[in-house]
Amino acid sequence: MAIVYQRSKxxxxxxQHFCPGCTHGVIHKLVAEVLEELDIIGSTxxxxxxxxxxxxxxxxSCDMQQAAHGRAPAVATGIKRVHPDLAVxxxxxxxxxxxxxxxxxxxxxxxxxxxxxIFVNNAIYGMTGGQMAPTTLLGQKxxxxxxxxxxxxxxxxxxxAEMLATxxxxxxxxxxxxxxxxxIARAKRAIxxxxxxxxxxxxxxxxxxxxxxxxxxxxxxxxxVGWLKENLVPYYPLGVYADRSExxxxxxx
Amino acid sequence: xxxxxxxxxEAVAEAAIRAGCRYFFGYPITPQNEIPEYxxxxxxxxxxxxxxxxxxxxxxxxxxxxxxxxxxxxxxxSSPGISLKQEGISYIAGAELPVxxxxxxxxxPGLGSIAxxxxxxxxxxxxxxxxxxxxxxxxxxxIQEMTDLTxxxxxxxxxxxxxxxxxxxxxIGQMMEAVEWKKPRARKLPAKxxxxxxxxxxxxxxxxxxxxxxxxxxxxxxxxxxxxxxxITQNEIRYEEYLTDDAEVLFVAYGxxxxxxxxxxxxxxxxxxxxxxxxPISLWxxxxxxxxxxxxxxxxxxxxxxxxxxxxxxxDVKIALNGTKPIRFFGTGxxxxxxPAELMNVARAALEEV
Numbered sequence: 001m002a003i004v005y006q007r008s009k010x011x012x013x014x015x016q017h018f019c020p021g022c023t024h025g026v027i028h029k030l031v032a033e034v035l036e037e038l039d040i041i042g043s044t045x046x047x048x049x050x051x052x053x054x055x056x057x058x059x060x061s062c063d064m065q066q067a068a069h070g071r072a073p074a075v076a077t078g079i080k081r082v083h084p085d086l087a088v089x090x091x092x093x094x095x096x097x098x099x100x101x102x103x104x105x106x107x108x109x110x111x112x113x114x115x116x117x118i119f120v121n122n123a124i125y126g127m128t129g130g131q132m133a134p135t136t137l138l139g140q141k142x143x144x145x146x147x148x149x150x151x152x153x154x155x156x157x158x159x160x161a162e163m164l165a166t167x168x169x170x171x172x173x174x175x176x177x178x179x180x181x182x183x184i185a186r187a188k189r190a191i192x193x194x195x196x197x198x199x200x201x202x203x204x205x206x207x208x209x210x211x212x213x214x215x216x217x218x219x220x221x222x223x224x225v226g227w228l229k230e231n232l233v234p235y236y237p238l239g240v241y242a243d244r245s246e247x248x249x250x251x252x253x
Numbered sequence: 254x255x256x257x258x259x260x261x262x263e264a265v266a267e268a269a270i271r272a273g274c275r276y277f278f279g280y281p282i283t284p285q286n287e288i289p290e291y292x293x294x295x296x297x298x299x300x301x302x303x304x305x306x307x308x309x310x311x312x313x314x315x316x317x318x319x320x321x322x323x324x325x326x327x328x329x330x331s332s333p334g335i336s337l338k339q340e341g342i343s344y345i346a347g348a349e350l351p352v353x354x355x356x357x358x359x360x361x362p363g364l365g366s367i368a369x370x371x372x373x374x375x376x377x378x379x380x381x382x383x384x385x386x387x388x389x390x391x392x393x394x395x396i397q398e399m400t401d402l403t404x405x406x407x408x409x410x411x412x413x414x415x416x417x418x419x420x421x422x423x424x425i426g427q428m429m430e431a432v433e434w435k436k437p438r439a440r441k442l443p444a445k446x447x448x449x450x451x452x453x454x455x456x457x458x459x460x461x462x463x464x465x466x467x468x469x470x471x472x473x474x475x476x477x478x479x480x481x482x483x484x485i486t487q488n489e490i491r492y493e494e495y496l497t498d499d500a501e502v503l504f505v506a507y508g509x510x511x512x513x514x515x516x517x518x519x520x521x522x523x524x525x526x527x528x529x530x531x532x533p534i535s536l537w538x539x540x541x542x543x544x545x546x547x548x549x550x551x552x553x554x555x556x557x558x559x560x561x562x563x564x565x566x567x568x569d570v571k572i573a574l575n576g577t578k579p580i581r582f583f584g585t586g587x588x589x590x591x592x593p594a595e596l597m598n599v600a601r602a603a604l605e606e607v
Contacts, residue, residue, distance in 0.1 A: 012458075042454040045322065057460045063449035065321045066462040068344050071314035074306065078318025078326070079449065081302045082276060086451050104314070107307035 021221025070101025
């Protein structure tokens with residue numbers, strides 16, 4: 001019988017710790033499949049961050065480093081500068097990338113650092129138990145915003161894909177979601193494009209993935225998918241915000 | 254080889270390049286700016302990388318990534334900037350990465366002053382970051398010694414997979430002295446088969462990591478780190494004795510202060526007072542037994558600990574001497590120096606008391 005589907009070689013056999021209905025597992029799978037399809041598992045270094053993404057170093061079968069909270073883009077910079085021939089990616093959540101690590105991600109993008117940031121935005125702190133994230137929506141409840149996020153007190157949520165796209169060094173920035181087969185296929189194309197542009201030397205690339213957190217949203221997995229589409233997507237519109245695919249040619253001119 | 258005149262900050266950078274360091278990540282701060290400036294000019298000549306980071310926090314984490322990928326790598330800063338690097342240093346120690354860090358100390362706390370200081374002793378030797386870890390701390394007193402110790406720092410870092418701190422001050426960084434470039438003694442260093450340089454499909458993936466979520470694993474990790482620290486304490490103690498054979502009053506001081514103590518000891522001897530200097534070079538591991546032996550050899554009646562701080566290394570002097578000798582402290586703070594005359598007065602007063 002022909003094998004039509006199997007676990008990607010980009011993943012280890014280790015059982016993942018994610019909660020039921022969480023889409024981190026899907027995103028891991030997509031990154032792993034892209035590494036396998038581009039045949040770069042053996043020439044890639046990934047950087048795990050702090051949060052639900054912390055154990056990514058156990059799950060990807062390429063070489064991995066674990067970074068301090070928010071510092072993954074700096075760690076990735078160190079790796080890439082030593083090994084410009086390797087593919088380097090970070091795997092970061094919204095607290096890591098959009099709160100404590102904003103300086104590192106902005107400056108990695110500004111430098112056009114040839115890395116790919118996989119940015120998982122689920123609008124909440126997952127690992128620590130549901131605290132407010134910089135991406136938590138106005139009115140959305142969190143353990144540190146029990147009445148819901150309030151614009152007067154906390155400001156409005158941050159849109160990273162758009163923000164980083166303003167920087168010349170950002171060769172690619174796209175926001176996708178992973179809620180159904182069509183959106184998952186779209187997300188995989190975005191991740192593949194980001195890695196391909198990185199390998200071509202175009203500059204910094206990021207894919208922001210809207211992700212579910214049923215546990216901390218207090219919803220069932222199916223409800224969480226619906227909530228994501230009804231609430232996250234209107235505030236965080238899907239689409240390509242930067243595509244400077246031609247940047248490599250310009251730089252050499 | 255002929256002697257050349259070198260500024261301290263530039264000499265330590267050149268020494269790093271000569272030691273095979275090809276990656277430097279830093280952020281400007283006075284009084285160490287000539288270090289990143291020197292690397293920015295000369296790293297490209299050697300095919301290396303100089304990168305000015307957006308912060309000290311980013312610089313130390315770039316250093317982490319580069320070291321984890323198998324590179325010889327350095328970062329440098331001065332006191333407030335070193336504070337910002339402490340998180341990264343803790344992770345480097347936890348992940349057991351070989352990194353060399355230079356601290357050209359200035360006055361503190363906070364922004365303090367930009368003049369030379371020695372008030373980061375606690376931070377350097379006790380670990381300014383979280384967790385049970387140690388940083389090998391080497392404290393040169395001359396620019397020559399700093400260049401010699403730089404090669405050693407990289408070798409110690411590689412041999413034990415541990416962060417090594419070169420702890421100097423703004424005086425050593427800013428002044429110029431004669432330097433003779435010596436051929437370093439070669440150490441046999443282990444292969445970096447743990448580094449993340451791509452599996453190439455030929456081995457299991459390498460993981461650079463300081464997270465051990467199971468307390469049993471984390472405990473075993475800590476015990477292993479402690480065994481490494483014990484080995485370093487056995488093998489890497491450095492110190493110098495100056496006129497100690499018949500000394501009745503013994504100065505204990507490191508770095509710039511030790512040089513001023515040497516001047517004071519010479520002048521005291523001209524005036525008929527037998528003075529000597531014990532100078533720890535490795536501040537961690539501290540030459541505890543060696544200081545005890547020196548002070549208890551027979552002639553020493555009293556000990557004077559001098560620092561450009563309000564009293565930090567004195568804790569280690571007290572631990573080493575364990576009540577066997579009276580100890581007097583003399584310190585200056587915030588970027589000021591003790592003068593030989595002041596130190597002579599303290600030594601005389603200490604002798605009168607015994």
